[in-house]
Each structure stands twice: as structure tokens, then as C-alpha cells.
Amino acid sequence: MMKSTLSVTTVDDTARIARVIAAELRPRDVLLLTGDLGAGKTTFTKALCAALGITETVTSPTFNLVHEYVGGRLTVVHCDLYRLERTGELDDLALDEARRRGAVLVVEWGDLVPDAFDDALVVGFEHAAGDARTVTVSWRGSNWEARFVRLSDRLQVGTTT
Template sequence: MHQWVTHSPEETMAFSECLASYLQPGDVLTLSGDLGAGKTIFSKGIAKGLGITEMVNSPTFTIVKEYHSGRIALYHMDVYRISDEEDIGLEDYFEQDGVTVIEWAENIPSWLPKDVLSIAVKRVNEQERIITCAAGGTRSERIYEEISKDERISH
């Protein structure tokens, strides 16, 4: 199991920007980690890597925001306020041609597809974060293997 350490928000964004280069339509990524760990920063790097030019902010109140200006559409979700008992129809997004990134996905385990790349961001101190990834199927395994051997991101 690889782990990556970053020392600034810029480094975390550089990591996720690099990861984004391997994403294909229909991929689903989940982001877990405490408030302030860097999940939204990570999502911004994904957006940048997909070539999205719009400003990406945390969709805490809207739950989902869609961005269509990049190479692949991005569905950015924040389910901080959602519980697993609620059916808010998020699964419709997983069938579409965009990439889905879900912050606080641990809140909705029943609604997630099996083949997701689960990313955890752990705060070590003010500037340092540990990033770990786990693949749930063949699609996410491919992404995991690509980033594990990518020399643009040190580990």
C-alpha cells in the first residue's frame, strides 16, 4: 500500500491534478478525512487536472455541483449533511459520463458503487498530510497502479 505525504495545499493539488490525468468517464472517487484535512483542496486539483476553468468550491449546501468546461465533466459532491437513510438520487450520477468525486462518502456507504477509488487525507500537522488510496475494483485498480508508478509525484 502506497502512501504519499504532502507539505502544502499546493502539493496536495499537484498530486490530485496528476491523478486526474488518469481519469476516465464514469470513474468514482471518494474522499474521507476530518474537517480541514484537505478534501476540497484535493477536489480542486482534480478539477484543474481535468481542465476545468470554473471556480470550484465546496458544495456543502448544494450537495452536488457539476462542471462541464474540462476534458471530462466533474460531479463534485459533499454529503456531510446527508445520512445513509436518505435517498437523494445521487446514484444517477454514477451512470453518467463524468467523473464523480464525493467528500464525506463514509456517510452514504449503501449508495456507493463497489468500484471506487477510496482516498483518505489525514492531517499530520498544520502543513503535512498523508494521502492513502484503496481500490474497490478493476477501474479504480487501474488508476491506483498508474499513480503508484508516476514519477511526477514522490512517495
């Protein structure tokens, strides 16, 4: 299991990471975004959608839990599981159906249901000193394995095992 750890200080740095990841995305990919409240998950999603050519304004899916954005290179289904009250509610979000249509899933608080997504790129955000963030990129399942080395190179950071 390899992991890339990056220190970022600004929203622009986060946007650069999002652009690198966006360039690697294929239909049906899953991105799990982890990290505390305000760590930068939605900020990342906004930049990712922009990089895919989505012009619609991306907002936090806090109340309706799931938003879908079309018009870019790929359709993005963006959800936030923080307010998911029962795991059973996950089924109501129809994420599997969206994937079957070829959408990319971007899941904030995806770690709240650890068994739901077994093949995913995991992007973690942590608060660091000042306004800075530490971003960790890792993967689970076979879907990202082959792409991860190249992705790490493009993120221009050391890869640790």
C-alpha cells in the same frame, strides 16, 4: 489490496497528487474523499478540476450537496455527504444518473455511506504535524485494480500491500 501513503506539506503537494489522478480518470469513475473536517478534500477537488481543464471556480458543495462542473476533459459531479440526513436522500442527488451520462463523481465524506459506492478510488486525508497532511490512496472494486500500479508509480511513492 494495495495502498499508497504520501506525506504532503503544502496545498501544492496536494495539487500534484490531484494532477496525477486526473490524468488517469475515465468517464464514470468514482473518487471517494475521506478525512476529517478541514483535512483537504475540497482543496484536492479544486486542483483535480483545474487539471481536467475546468475553469469555473470550484466551491464546497456544503449547502446544495452537489455541484456539476462542465467544460473540461470530463464532467465532474462534486458532492459532500456530510449533511446528508437520511441515506434515502442520496437518491435525490441523482448520482447514478450523472454517472450514466459519463460524469466522474467526486464524493466528500463518501465513507458515511459505505455501501453506496463499491467501485472507487479512495483518497484519504489526515492532519499531520503542523500544516502537513498524510494522503492515502487506495481502491475498491475491479475498476481501479489495473490502473493502480501505474498510478502508484506516477505518484512516485512506495506501494505497500
